[in-house]
Structure formats: C-alpha cells, structure tokens
Amino acid sequence: MQIASRIKAMKRLLTLILSFLLAPACVQSALAQAPKTGPGPQAKMPMQIKPDPRAQQRSYHFKEADKDITYVLYVSSKVSKDKKNPLIIALHGMGGDANFIVRDRLIDLADENGFIVAGPMGYNVTGWYGSPVISMNKAPVDPPNLAELSEKDVMNVLEMMRKEFNVDNDRTYLLGHSMGGAGTLFLGSKYASQWAAIASIAPAAFMMMNERKEYLSKLKDAHVPAILIQGDADTVVPPTYARQWSDSMKEVGMTYKYVELPGGDHGTVIGDSMPDIFKFFAEYSKSKAK
Numbered sequence: 055m056q057i058a059s060r061i062k063a064m065k066r067l068l069t070l071i072l073s074f075l076l077a078p079a080c081v082q083s084a085l086a087q088a089p090k091t092g093p094g095p096q097a098k099m100p101m102q103i104k105p106d107p108r109a110q111q112r113s114y115h116f117k118e119a120d121k122d123i124t125y126v127l128y129v130s131s132k133v134s135k136d137k138k139n140p141l142i143i144a145l146h147g148m149g150g151d152a153n154f155i156v157r158d159r160l161i162d163l164a165d166e167n168g169f170i171v172a173g174p175m176g177y178n179v180t181g182w183y184g185s186p187v188i189s190m191n192k193a194p195v196d197p198p199n200l201a202e203l204s205e206k207d208v209m210n211v212l213e214m215m216r217k218e219f220n221v222d223n224d225r226t227y228l229l230g231h232s233m234g235g236a237g238t239l240f241l242g243s244k245y246a247s248q249w250a251a252i253a254s255i256a257p258a259a260f261m262m263m264n265e266r267k268e269y270l271s272k273l274k275d276a277h278v279p280a281i282l283i284q285g286d287a288d289t290v291v292p293p294t295y296a297r298q299w300s301d302s303m304k305e306v307g308m309t310y311k312y313v314e315l316p317g318g319d320h321g322t323v324i325g326d327s328m329p330d331i332f333k334f335f336a337e338y339s340k341s342k343a344k
Contacts, residue, residue: 100179101150106157126152132168138222144173145234159325174211177204183237186261224340229253243269246276251338253331256291274308281311281334283327285318
C-alpha cells in the first residue's frame with residue numbers, strides 16, 4: 055500500500071536525521087556532538103508519492119530564485135466566486151512535497167467544509183519554511199538563504215490564492231506536519247495577523263525550543279489560537295517535545311488545545327489529526343477574535 059510505504063520512508067529518513075540531532079538537553083549541544091553517518095544505504099530525497107487525483111499540481115515562477123516552484127491545490131466543490139471562502143495553507147514534512155499532506159482526509163474534510171487548500175513546496179523538500187534549518191550531517195545549507203526562500207515561497211502562495219479566489223481573510227488558516235509543524239509555529243508567529251488559527255502536527259521544532267515562549271507570546275498578543283496534535287507512540291518526534299510546547303502555551307496564557315492521540319505514530323497522526331483540526335478551525339475566525 056503506497057500510503058504505508060511513504061510513511062515508512064519518511065519515518066526512516068527523519069529517524070536517521072533526528073537520531074543524532076536529538077538529546078535530552080538542548081538541540082544545539084546535540085548538533086555540536088553529532089556523529090557522522092557511515093557508509094550504507096541512505097534515504098533518498100526527494101521522496102515521491104502518487105498525488106491524490108483530486109489535487110491540482112501547479113507551479114509558478116519564483117522570481118527571487120529565478121526558477122519554477124511547484125505547489126499543490128485543492129478547491130472544494132462548494133467554493134464560489136460569489137462568496138468569501140475559507141483557506142488553509144498546508145506545510146508538508148521533510149523529504150517530500152505537498153502531496154504528502156494535501157490528500158486523503160484533509161481533502162475529504164476540505165471538500166465537506168468548503169475550503170480552498172494550498173500546499174507550498176517551501177522552496178525545496180528541506181526548506182523548513184523560515185524556521186531554523188536542520189541539515190543532515192551538519193552539511194552546509196544550500197542555498198545559504200534557504201530559510202528565507204522557503205518562507206517567501208509560502209507567503210507567495212498565500213498571496214496567489216488571494217488574487218485567484220475570493221478568499222475570506224477572516225478565515226485563513228495555517229497547518230503543518232513535522233518540519234511543516236515547526237514552520238507553522240514559526241510563520242504563525244511571524245505573520246500572526248494573517249491567520250485566524252493555526253494547527254501544528256508533531257512539530258519538529260527542536261531548534262525553536264529555547265525561544266518557544268517568545269513565539270507563542272506573539273500568537274497570544276495577536277489573538278491567534280493554536281491546536282497542537284501529537285501521537286503518543288511517535289518515535290521520530292517524541293511527545294515530550296509537544297508537551298513542552300503545550301505547557302508553554304498554557305504559561306503564556308494563549309488560547310490553545312493540545313490533543314495527544316493514543317497509539318499515534320509520526321505517520322498516522324497526519325490523517326488522524328484532521329477531524330480535530332477542522333473542528334478547531336470552525337470555532338475561530340479573526341472577526342470573532344475582535
């Protein structure tokens with residue numbers, strides 16, 4: 055089954071990277087002591103998966119990088135030019151493209167609830183969406199401004215959606231998984247005025263841990279609620295990290311919800327989280343927060 059195989063592939067890739075990045079202390083210390091991987095089979099990137107046939111495969115010219123960048127789009131059958139329509143920007147995990155997240159349960163619920171869903175590439179499969187870049191084997195970041203380009207790509211796609219569709223700016227949401235979960239916390243905070251709510255799934259936000267209260271305080275000040283979802287059987291992004299983010303959400307006094315899915319691993323948490331996310335998004339709009 056393709057879904058199972060792509061989840062296993064992504065888990066192997068992330069486990070390889072995170073096995074020498076993670077430590078009970080701080081990630082910076084782990085990076086300094088990271089051993090080099092020896093010879094043997096390595097995970098191949100980019101990973102590919104057969105797209106959900108309901109999703110559109112698109113591209114645009116990214117002038118800052120002078121290259122064409124792909125993105126994935128789904129438009130609900132309930133979307134109309136005659137009314138404002140809710141929008142989700144969906145950020146994929148490391149190693150693949152947006153077809154790994156804009157599919158299956160996300161598309162099912164987007165169609166049912168009348169959403170437009172756009173999945174940016176984030177410049178490339180390891181862009182990190184502006185959040186601190188984690189590179190395998192401490193290899194040089196290529197290009198050096200990768201984080202900047204990855205962030206810009208997301209915001210470009212957001213702007214394109216607003217130009218093409220009648221988007222409801224009061225119901226524009228951000229979600230992401232793993233690397234995309236880190237990007238969601240980063241971009242959710244940096245561009246807090248753009249979002250009605252955000253959803254971070256098993257966020258690989260290890261490099262953001264020390265400053266997490268600063269990120270979350272910006273969400274609180276902008277009245278942006280967040281839902282954080284984690285599988286308790288996740289061995290790639292252990293739940294202890296999500297619990298720390300949840301504790302900090304409570305400490306800063308922001309509006310949030312933490313959901314820990316029993317038996318959920320780093321792959322199954324994607325689809326299994328979607329009902330909770332859509333229910334959470336339905337509760338919040340920017341107009342209600344005013």
